Amino acid sequence: MLKQKNKKAVIGLFLGTLLTTQLSAASSLAAETIESIQIKPRSIATRVTLDAYIEPVKAATVSAQTSGRIIKLNYDINDVVDSGSPLLEITNIEQGAQLSAANAEYAKAQAINIEAQRQLARYQTLFPQGAISQGAMDEALTNAKAAEQQLSAANAKVAQAKESVKYTVVNAPFSGVVTQRHVEEGETISPGQALYSGYSLSQMRAVTHIPQRYVAAVKRQPQFRLILATGEQIESDELTLFSFIDPNTHSYKVRINLPQNQTDVIPGSLIKAQFVSDNRTAIYIPKSSIMTMNALDTVYLKQDNNWVLTQVRVGSSDNGQIEILAGLSTADVIAKDAYQALQTLNNHH
Known part of the structure; x- marks a missing residue:
């Protein structure tokens, strides 16, 4: 035991001597x-590291703009859709009938307008000759203007009916992924009812909250380094710093845009956001x-x-x-x- 202690003492003395x-x-x-x-x-x-999360820049919930029964659902949750693709189809019998009625009313108004304009043209030819009284001339002019207004109103109803028919096919407002489907096939829907929810894959942003003491530093050097879960680092100076304090966190909210088509980030995922607070x-x-x-x-x-x-x-x-x-x-x-x-x-x- 004594020899072992002596050996450790010699080693300790050697290391101490080696360093000094x-x-x-x-x-x-x-x-x-x-x-x-x-x-x-x-x-x-000197960088400050904050927790941040990813959210899509463009997200929306598509709602019904007409009433009817769903006859076909083309997409479900997690499906990727292209801009303008038909999401679902609604029965269009009622809308088609309204369009037919509007077309008939327009044809009637057009015929009345043609006759009123012809009569006005005849009276304008006869009036200087004294064959038409002033009262008849005024009446013909009034009828012609009224017929024009009726034709314009009928044309507007046709346009409205056509849009109503278009509303029976609900199209995607942008390319993206479906995150929620709110309806089922065969269900009767009404205007304003939510149908699909989704977000665009083309543009993402990071959201974080900055303590009040660092706001001046961010304004002085508005640039962030985003560290993804994979370890990848992204530099971005495209940010929006809110001008008011969040009453819940007592901090300033900031949105940092990621590069276009950054496909390796998922909305809701947690990342790290760094900014320069000082130099040393x-x-x-x-x-x-x-x-x-x-x-x-x-x-x-x-x-x-x-x-x-x-x-x-x-x-x-x-x-x-x-x-x-x-x-x-x-x-x-x-x-x-x-x-x-x-x-x-x-x-x-």
Whole structure:
């Protein structure tokens, strides 16, 4: 037991000495052959990460515009539809009868108008000759104007009846996916009743809420980084920041548009939204400059013509660079490759 304790004490003493004692190069040549870099702090953005969710930019519920019985349903939940595709069909017997009646009324009004205009033309020819009284002339003019108005009203009824017939086939307002079907085949519907709900797949947006203290930062730099569930990152500066506070969350709502046809996002899914709140100065060094020994991160720091193994505290990594939170200062010189430096020093020891 005593030997084991002595052994641990020797190992601990060795590690402590390794981190605090200078490792002198056997020659100045050894120190010069080690490739080094000088510490230069850089300004990096401080990002705030918020929870966000995906919603479609274009979503709608299609409602009935006429009454009737459903005779055919062409789509169901989760089906993808094209713009203008017929979603369902309604009986059109009543609407067809109304169209026939409107056409008949229009034909009658047209005949009356033709006769009234002809009579007015005859009276206008005879009136200068004194064959027609002023009263008859005024009556003919009134009848002609009334016939024109009746013809116009009949034409409007025909147009209305035609639209009513068109309403018996309900078309998709845009391309998208069906999320809910509110009716069944054979069901009788009335105007205003919901039929289908769905959303467009072509344009999505992220929605999040920003605490009041960060609103100024978002206005100063209106750009977000969206991190999807797959890990994909999307940058977007197309956003809408609401100008009023949500009374429930006491924060500002913001909508961030995603690129067109972003097919790998699903409405309702949760993502992360990041924005720059401030900038700070940080030190980053290459990963190769760090040597990990017994869970301790160290670098070779150059002091005069000697190399010192110095412990550092590391932070986040970014594109092959690791942030140094403690242990190094501006203008310090360190070995670019710590393991290569260790080998070089051992070869010249």
